[in-house]
Amino acid sequence: MSWPMALIYDHWMHPAESAGLREWRAELVRDLAGVVLEIGAGTGAMLPHYPLAIRRLVLAEPDRHMRRRLAAKCTRLVLPPIELCEASAERLPFPDASCDAVVSTLVLCSVRSPPAALAEVVRVLRPGGRFLFLEHVVADARSTRFLWQRGLEPIWRQCAGNCHLTRDTEREIARAGLAVEAIERQSLRKVMPFLRPSIRGLARKPLA
Template sequence: MTETTERSPSAFHQHAGRGAFNAAFFAAVGPYLNAAQRRYKGAVFADLPEVVVEFGSGVGANLPYLTPGGTLIAIEPNRSMHARLRAAAARRGVHLDLRERTAEDTGLPDRSVDTVISSLVLCTVTDPAGVLAEVRRILRPGGTFRFVEHVVAPEGTPTRTAQRVLRRPWAWTFEGCSCERDLESAVRSAGFADVEVERYRLHTPFVPFNPQIAGIARA
């Protein structure tokens, strides 16, 4: 499939070593994580339209949910992800409109898209509220934001303790990723017309990452 690429100045400052590590890590671990999340992704990413905007497309973990022959507008500032993302899009027969921009500033027109998706992305952005405002800006009325994200664990639980103890090394390794964000509250307070959220827990060795939510927010 053909591909277009847009680059623009952004607030994302890529670390050469960690950027490459994360691209390799998610390429290797992605199939395992996808298997663990299949039920939840299958529900919220069902029946996607021909054109989808994805924040943090990474190495293409969510391409199997897109329609072959459709278009992915991929907002992915980490250049180390791009080669794998291009290859994955080509294998799936998806046209790739790759934008090396941050999720806070997509460059897309107001009310121009029907669906935005994200998975394991809002944990890493600098300004989650700003990203959600950008989602609302670019969605057409009635459009959907579909998300699968990991979130803060309840206070007093062993997982919450692990999140607190591992906060700094986790964030350093995964380029700012926070395990301590209440993203459900963030989405619910972002001004969407309707929000549906399912809370669940994965059972993986990545303990701080296991509390998760999946949902659909409608503009």
Template sequence: MTEASVLFLRTCLVLLAMPIYLLSFLGIWQPFCKKVFFPFFLEKLFTIHERKAKKHKQELFHNLPDFKSPSGELKLLEIGTGCGVNFQFYPPGCKVTCTDINPNFQQALSRSIKKNQHIHYERFLVAAGEDLHQVPSGSVDAVVCTLVLCSAHNVNGILKEALRVLRPGGAFYFLEHVAADHSSWKYFWQQVCYPTWKLVFDGCCLTRELWKNLERAGFSELRLQHVSIALPWTPIRPHIMGYAVK
């Protein structure tokens, strides 16, 4: 588990992925990735991830109704909605505003909306989580962010925006893959895969210690646990999940 062995294996992986690096150099890979590959792959990956993470998500979202506003409504904003895989876990009547930086998810999102008629879909905003200026301050009861912070340009910026749009007493829900223990083989392979994985999967970082960002974000209460989600042949098994109250 030396730096030399990490560098050697990284180089081998780069050589295997050389066609993608070449397409990236030519400026072809990123547009193709955002429009075609990433939406298609993410929908397939989320199918597997949802099967493995279903019990965790049921546990995570079971108390969402506790954060209804005094009027009895639950207004929810989801950052990085993607294909809408979380809709099935939201309580009936929940009013959902969806955001994503990539507008190419809307076709898959439409399929999820049709499957989940128990929620009230309000609108889709093409927006980065770091800039939710279209959402008024203190206007939502819950913010949901799953498998998004790994590729965010500014994690702290997203958490700051989540705090802004939440009403006092509202909650920020999260489920994210994170860095493994530094002494483990999982972390070793995360380091090996890091550059190529980040290129192929649209900026996804494997070694972020996101629990530290959450601890420093300024929430009044943080409920966080480390879990492992069995995703064979991938370096994204370690996760954190929980919620933080404004």
């Protein structure tokens, strides 16, 4: 993601955050504890919502412009013990089964390979560990919105840091072997119409 995107990101997302996204974020992570990894942490939109009960919070963000803003935000908030790391979701520098939970918000649309990223999520989660997700996704294939998504995707990817509009992230999560325990499918408010379909919820790494 280029520096202009990092520069405008918080401002651009402000209407959506105020229209309910902030509450979705808070609800997603409110009972987390132990060792938590957030992939694609961006400018730190999740930071105000992490409970202080978290023992170690690792923020992975590959883009240096985003990471600089993330680091600045970390200094302004009261947070659990925190670690910033330059890592892509497809290659996480952490041992197997080392995390109690992994968080991904608005990231799987942009990664190079969702299957590779989710395979890494599964690898670093301990058995029974939780994957918390909040992602914008493909619209119903019979809808006009889907046709817009498909038409706009090539140019949108160029403008918005490889953000894809037609990813079926729910299917990718299940394909990765995570068991979806809770999922909400709702429209993100105050974003462009082609970004509205969203999913959020909890998937768990099986115990065996």
